Amino acid sequence: MSFGSPIALLGLLIVPVLIVLMVVAERRRRAQQARFGSPALVAASTPPARRIRRLLPLALALVALSALIVGVARPRAKVPVPGKQATVILAIDTSRSMVATDVKPSRLAAAVSAAHAFLDEAPKTYSIGIVSFSTRASLVLAPTTDRQAAKTSLDMITLGSGTALGDAIDRSVAAARPTQPGRPTPQASKIPATIVFLSDGEQTTGERQPLAAAAHAKQLGIPVNTIALGTRDAVVDVPRANGVVEKVTVVPDSKTLQQIAKVTGGRFAAAPTAERLKQIYKDLGNRVGRKKEEREVTAAFAGAGVVLMLLASGLSLGWSRRPL
Structure with missing residues (x-):
């Protein structure tokens, strides 16, 4: 955090002075009470609840004063704000396990x-x-940016067989950062890029290992937000030789997906139901593409200071019938 008028922070020196004065006043109060009664009588006349009611408004007032002084110093902080442009790649698992119906009506349809x-x-x-x-x-x-084209493409997705997690990350990175003669194009490299990666199983095929692909995405500054779709007890029918159909349990590889998200600076989420999956996608839709920019946050400190001061005054009036 930085400050537009850092010299105003010198005003914070008054806070420890006021704390010392409060401590001295409290000790004098107790000393005066001790002169006119036994320790047991004094303790009975000033129970802890009463002391808290007397001191809590003062403590809140000091916090409010500190917030107001910081506000005067015009604090600036880096806050996430929506970018005007961003590239988001939706990577969707279409392996055979996506026909499982533990997520209604099926994993693929829900995705x-x-x-x-x-x-x-x-x-x-x-x-x-x-x-x-x-x-x-x-x-x-x-x-x-053609949303209709994107929706049409989603509806045309068809099922395959195995699961190539690492290759999928590499393909998504390549789509987010198009290259010319082996290097990212200048325009594309300036636009924030994010991958939303959904899978319901572990890697079964492919040339690239998932964590190696994740390390490459990290080098290019592309976070991979991963979603583990499905439950641990889903079963699908897998045809084998001679017309035999084998029932296979298909379990999301949450551990690998968590590692991918951690390596790249993305987020991991588990989606055992269609409702949860839809909420995850909606949340990501509001969050992806954000970048941190330095903004003045004076209003936040000033607002907090005013609210705390009003609260302190209200408690003081309500408990002791007097203002601070």
Whole structure:
């Protein structure tokens, strides 16, 4: 935190002086009471609750005064604000396990529906790209501000078989940071980029390991927000040789997804239900693409100081029928 008028902070020196005066006054009060009665009588006449009622308003007033002095110093802090532009890549697992119905009506249908909700919440100036991944990771839609094109692309997603987590992260990074002769284009590298990565299983195929791909995303400053979809007891039918159908339990690899988010500076969330998944996407739609900018926060300190001072005065009037 920085200050536009740091010299005003010298006013905070008055706070410890007032605290010392309060302590001295309290000790004098007790000494005077002790002169006119036994220690037991004095303790009975000034129970802890009464002392708290006398001292709490004063303590709140001191905190309020400190906040007001800091406000006068014109504090500045870095706060997250929505960027005018951002690139968001929605990476959606389309492996066979996405047919599981533990998330109604199915994992894939719930994921597509929640992604639609994300498109409605994200700022219209943000470019949204879509990557689907199963055995391979494919760019379904290059980043665009055309929301109708994004919704149409989501509805055209189809199921595959395996799960290539690492390749999907690499493909999403490439979509967020298009390159020219091996390096990011100057314009794209200046625009904040984020990946929203949804999966319901562990890596079963692919050339790239998930954490290695996450480390590459971190180097480029691209956070990967991960979502683990589904519950631990979902079962899907997997066809085998000779017409045999095997029932396989499909469990989200929450541990790997948590590590991916941690490495890249993103956030992890578990979505055991369609309602929870939709809420996660809505929250991300409001949060992604934000960047930290230094803003003056004088109003926050001044407002807090006024509220605390009013509270202190109200408590003092209510408890002792006198202002501070």
